[in-house]
Amino acid sequence: MKVKHLVVSLLGIVMLVSMAGASLAAEAAYPTRPIEIVCSATPGGGNDTTTRAMAEFVSRRWNHPVTVINKPGGATVPAVHYALKESKPDGYTVLSDSHICSSFMVAAMKNPPVKLEDRIFLGRINLLPVAFAVKTDAQWKTFKELSDWAKANAKELSWGTTGAHGTSAFAIGEWLIALGVNPADTRMVTGGGWNEASVRLLGGHILLASQTVAEFLPLARAGRIRVLAVVAPKRNPLLPDVPTAAEVGYPQLKGVDWWTGLSLPKGTPQHIVDKWVKVIEEMCKDPVFLEKSAKLDYGVAYMGPKELTKYVYEQADFAKQLAPKLAGAKK
Amino acid sequence: MDKQSIGDRVAGAIFVVMGIISLVESWRLYNIRTRGVVGDDTFPFILGSAMVVLGAVLAFFPTRTRQPVTWPNGRQAARMAAGFLMLVLFSFLLPFVGFPVATFIASLGLFVTLGRFRWYMAILISAALSGIFHAIFVAWLNLPFPKGLFGV
Amino acid sequence: MEALANLLGGFKSALSITNLFMAFAGTLLGTLVGVLPGLGPTSTIAMLMPLTAVLSPSSAIIMMAGIYYGAQYGGSTTSIIANIPGEVASVPTLLDGHPLAQQGKAGPALGIAAIGSFVAGTLGVVLLTFFTPFLADQALRFGPPEYFGLMLLALTVMVSVSGSSIIKGLLMGAFGYLIALTGIGPESGLPRFHYGFPVLYGGIEIVTIAIGIFALGELFTSFEQGREAVTTQKIGRVFPNAQDLKQTFPAMARGGIIGFVLGLLPGCNPAVTAYISYDVEKKVSRHPERFGHGALEGVAAPESANNATSSAAFVPLLALGIPASPALAVLMGGFMIYGLQPGPLLFKTNPDLVWTIIGSMYIGNVMLLVLNLPLVGLWARLTAVPYRIMAPIIMMLCLVGAYSLRNSTFDIVMTICFGVVGYLMRKYDWPAAPVVLGSILGPILEKALVNSLAMSAGNPMIFITRPICLTLILAACALLIVSAQYIRKSKRSVTEEY
Numbered sequence: 016m017k018v019k020h021l022v023v024s025l026l027g028i029v030m031l032v033s034m035a036g037a038s039l040a041a042e043a044a045y046p047t048r049p050i051e052i053v054c055s056a057t058p059g060g061g062n063d064t065t066t067r068a069m070a071e072f073v074s075r076r077w078n079h080p081v082t083v084i085n086k087p088g089g090a091t092v093p094a095v096h097y098a099l100k101e102s103k104p105d106g107y108t109v110l111s112d113s114h115i116c117s118s119f120m121v122a123a124m125k126n127p128p129v130k131l132e133d134r135i136f137l138g139r140i141n142l143l144p145v146a147f148a149v150k151t152d153a154q155w156k157t158f159k160e161l162s163d164w165a166k167a168n169a170k171e172l173s174w175g176t177t178g179a180h181g182t183s184a185f186a187i188g189e190w191l192i193a194l195g196v197n198p199a200d201t202r203m204v205t206g207g208g209w210n211e212a213s214v215r216l217l218g219g220h221i222l223l224a225s226q227t228v229a230e231f232l233p234l235a236r237a238g239r240i241r242v243l244a245v246v247a248p249k250r251n252p253l254l255p256d257v258p259t260a261a262e263v264g265y266p267q268l269k270g271v272d273w274w275t276g277l278s279l280p281k282g283t284p285q286h287i288v289d290k291w292v293k294v295i296e297e298m299c300k301d302p303v304f305l306e307k308s309a310k311l312d313y314g315v316a317y318m319g320p321k322e323l324t325k326y327v328y329e330q331a332d333f334a335k336q337l338a339p340k341l342a343g344a345k346k
Numbered sequence: 347m348d349k350q351s352i353g354d355r356v357a358g359a360i361f362v363v364m365g366i367i368s369l370v371e372s373w374r375l376y377n378i379r380t381r382g383v384v385g386d387d388t389f390p391f392i393l394g395s396a397m398v399v400l401g402a403v404l405a406f407f408p409t410r411t412r413q414p415v416t417w418p419n420g421r422q423a424a425r426m427a428a429g430f431l432m433l434v435l436f437s438f439l440l441p442f443v444g445f446p447v448a449t450f451i452a453s454l455g456l457f458v459t460l461g462r463f464r465w466y467m468a469i470l471i472s473a474a475l476s477g478i479f480h481a482i483f484v485a486w487l488n489l490p491f492p493k494g495l496f497g498v
Numbered sequence: 499m500e501a502l503a504n505l506l507g508g509f510k511s512a513l514s515i516t517n518l519f520m521a522f523a524g525t526l527l528g529t530l531v532g533v534l535p536g537l538g539p540t541s542t543i544a545m546l547m548p549l550t551a552v553l554s555p556s557s558a559i560i561m562m563a564g565i566y567y568g569a570q571y572g573g574s575t576t577s578i579i580a581n582i583p584g585e586v587a588s589v590p591t592l593l594d595g596h597p598l599a600q601q602g603k604a605g606p607a608l609g610i611a612a613i614g615s616f617v618a619g620t621l622g623v624v625l626l627t628f629f630t631p632f633l634a635d636q637a638l639r640f641g642p643p644e645y646f647g648l649m650l651l652a653l654t655v656m657v658s659v660s661g662s663s664i665i666k667g668l669l670m671g672a673f674g675y676l677i678a679l680t681g682i683g684p685e686s687g688l689p690r691f692h693y694g695f696p697v698l699y700g701g702i703e704i705v706t707i708a709i710g711i712f713a714l715g716e717l718f719t720s721f722e723q724g725r726e727a728v729t730t731q732k733i734g735r736v737f738p739n740a741q742d743l744k745q746t747f748p749a750m751a752r753g754g755i756i757g758f759v760l761g762l763l764p765g766c767n768p769a770v771t772a773y774i775s776y777d778v779e780k781k782v783s784r785h786p787e788r789f790g791h792g793a794l795e796g797v798a799a800p801e802s803a804n805n806a807t808s809s810a811a812f813v814p815l816l817a818l819g820i821p822a823s824p825a826l827a828v829l830m831g832g833f834m835i836y837g838l839q840p841g842p843l844l845f846k847t848n849p850d851l852v853w854t855i856i857g858s859m860y861i862g863n864v865m866l867l868v869l870n871l872p873l874v875g876l877w878a879r880l881t882a883v884p885y886r887i888m889a890p891i892i893m894m895l896c897l898v899g900a901y902s903l904r905n906s907t908f909d910i911v912m913t914i915c916f917g918v919v920g921y922l923m924r925k926y927d928w929p930a931a932p933v934v935l936g937s938i939l940g941p942i943l944e945k946a947l948v949n950s951l952a953m954s955a956g957n958p959m960i961f962i963t964r965p966i967c968l969t970l971i972l973a974a975c976a977l978l979i980v981s982a983q984y985i986r987k988s989k990r991s992v993t994e995e996y
Contacts, residue, residue: 386686390679
């Protein structure tokens with residue numbers, strides 16, 4: 016009996032020591048296992064293509080397998096929850112973050128399943144401003160004409176959005192409020208992303224759409240839609256003829272910045288966080304990544320973790336104070 | 347009362363319950379709705395009401411029997427239940443032991459219970475199956491299965 | 499015509515060795531992926547994205563397009579042989595396809611499915627070639643009210659696939675729709691029926707319902723009945739004969755037209771058109787009672803429809819840059835990686851590329867026929883393999899397929915639950931087809947209703963003042979009356995309505 020006890024205890028100690036050693040070694044050697052980046056979009060949609068470009072860069076830089084796994088649907092909740100709450104904070108599961116997963120989620124839901132505090136922002140990678148567009152043969156040729164008409168005919172204005180708290184709802188809502196129009200008086204047509212909205216816009220079933228510049232690009236270049244204004248400090252290189260909101264008389268519009276980044280769950284060891292922050296900074300300077308992003312029409316605008324965290328909280332506050340006034344707002 | 351009509355009554359009752367659940371959710375959604383004539387609560391309400399009504403009709407007026415309903419006898423039922431458990435086992439084991447091992451265990455169980463193979467044959471076929479599945483789904487198609495304890 | 503000249507040019511480059519190989523690889527891969535339940539072209543195309551780094555644009559896109567329409571061919575194989583719908587669009591195929599297999603006629607069924615798919619797919623590409631811009635613009639006239647009308651029309655199908663009891667059919671349809679309601683609501687963007695569980699924010703995947711109820715349910719039932727294999731009959735002819743072709747050709751034509759016309763509408767996916775064409779076929783048939791028990795037309799029609807829809811889906815993609823389904827969205831991603839933007843401009847800036855792709859689609863359809871017909875014999879023989887071996891393999895395939903939808907074990911659990919439901923449904927003679935129909939059509943109907951009333955600021959007159967919408971609604975009412983009359987007439991002896 017005694018010998019047995021001794022053997023078992025020895026084995027136990029050996030195991031503990033090797034485990035400790037292994038974790039120390041792991042700390043030094045991160046990464047040792049393949050890394051997963053969790054993306055909330057369906058393959059090919061949303062920020063999936065740019066996430067894959069990110070994965071490709073990190074994988075190349077660290078000479079280590081990095082795969083993208085998609086967990087689409089559910090207003091990004093399944094993906095965010097999986098990456099930040101269900102996975103261990105060991106650096107092997109990273110979230111491909113965006114405003115939809117973070118600032119806008121906490122603004123749209125009273126009790127978001129994942130809060131901003133649950134994550135460590137590693138850095139911002141892409142940035143795309145939103146713009147406003149109408150059908151080319153619509154009656155308004157400029158943003159001012161549209162705004163004036165909207166003020167007078169608010170009840171006739173129909174516009175598209177993914178949901179009552181989607182990106183478009185905020186962008187258009189902010190503009191309507193600036194005009195002095197109550198968004199609830201207008202006709203908000205929900206459901207579906209740009210694919211559905213574009214069909215409806217072209218078919219004349221809705222009058223106005225608000226999306227990122229990249230999404231408008233194909234139809235704008237083909238002359239089927241007219242982009243009236245982009246909400247950004249400067250004109251966007253993809254559509255250089257489109258004036259900014261400030262230029263056409265609405266400098267107060269902040270718009271919705273569509274951004275992507277990477278985040279890790281709270282509690283991830285610092286040395287792993289630092290590694291990621293560094294690689295993201297390098298990514299935004301890498302020529303291959305920049306070229307890929309350009310082909311996808313995604314602007315790259317690096318922002319470090321501290322600034323990004325501040326930025327996200329500000330965006331969340333902006334969204335939270337706007338939310339109750341929106342067309343689909345809760346009483 | 348023959349088995350078929352008992353079945354219909356029970357099913358009718360189940361639908362009434364489902365209908366009520368739907369109506370409850372519809373009520374919750376109605377209260378957070380602010381605008382418009384229809385909202386997210388509309389169809390849960392329509393469906394819920396339909397289920398309650400139709401379910402009640404079915405429960406009180408079951409369809410006339412057309413075929414007798416039989417249940418499997420002891421041994422068969424045991425095998426079927428075991429087979430079912432194998433499937434459930436697979437879904438629980440998958441995150442812990444990884445794809446190939448979970449496939450091996452589950453298919454082993456299935457081949458023994460539903461396939462009525464002997465143990466050694468079942469082990470052979472299951473091993474082959476796990477190997478082939480791994481080759482197709484993981485190595486070739488790169489499906490991102492969770493990697494369990496064994497890192498596979 | 500200019501289009502013809504361009505097409506010939508497109509053929510020339512599509513017939514290059516590289517592009518031929520790419521088309522072959524794509525269609526082969528697509529077929530295989532279609533055979534595997536749950537696994538779809540969407541994830542496959544996504545996984546092959548890295549290849550775009552080494553391939554030329556036309557080669558890569560030809561391959562990806564091949565995967566997309568190849569997958570429609572593969573889905574019918576498992577439907578017929580094993581009652582597993584490869585994807586939801588294959589559900590109507592199994593209603594008659596599997597009974598045919600059980601009668602030892604898997605060969606003719608598979609053959610007709612392949613031929614019908616070829617005929618309709620090619621017809622679709624022909625229309626695509628000449629009429630893309632025109633068709634795309636016509637399709638734009640369908641707004642939410644028109645979709646609402648169309649969905650009402652499609653829902654009348656529910657009555658005819660209800661089997662012997664309309665009440666049960668309606669309850670099953672409601673059940674299917676209720677399942678589809680879980681997840682994010684169309685109006686508020688907030689979750690329904692989630693009860694606080696994050697995983698339920700994503701709702702319940704429709705494919706898990708189909709796989710669970712049809713495949714797992716069937717397997718458990720077969721085990722209980724002591725069935726040895728899918729069929730114990732001698733496998734007769736492996737190919738369809740001339741008479742089969744003659745019998746089914748009208749069905750193929752009808753299915754193809756319905757599939758193409760409806761497929762032009764973004765959002766009208768192959769599943770919807772397959773169901774509708776199945777129902778139409780049943781309604782125009784002289785012997786509708788054969789449907790559900792092994793009518794070849796019941797295989798020809800939906801298969802033709804879903805392939806025609808795949809071809810039609812390229813119309814909005816090429817003409818407007820709008821992908822009609824997730825798989826096409828990924829394909830579009832493929833275009834964009836090369837810096838190309840599908841849309842009206844692409845015809846002007848890269849006409850060679852576009853016409854090469856279109857040319858390749860013709861070739862791809864031929865290839866699929868050539869690929870699949872010889873395999874028919876092989877697949878047909880599988881129906882004689884004993885269930886002892888097949889059942890566990892099929893079950894594991896179902897679970898893997900379920901996981902592949904969203905990389906979620908929750909979907910596996912759901913599939914198993916629906917397997918139990920399917921088993922019980924068979925015991926108590928509840929119709930399964932309405933469940934899937936309800937789960938597909940319900941969400942589209944709801945969204946259409948919500949959006950229509952949003953567009954009109956709450957005024958329901960919008961449905962009556964728009965001509966296309968009104969026509970569709972009236973047609974739906976007419977069809978409903980026809981269906982009800984038919985049921986009353988032919989099944990007097992069974993009480994269905996109260």
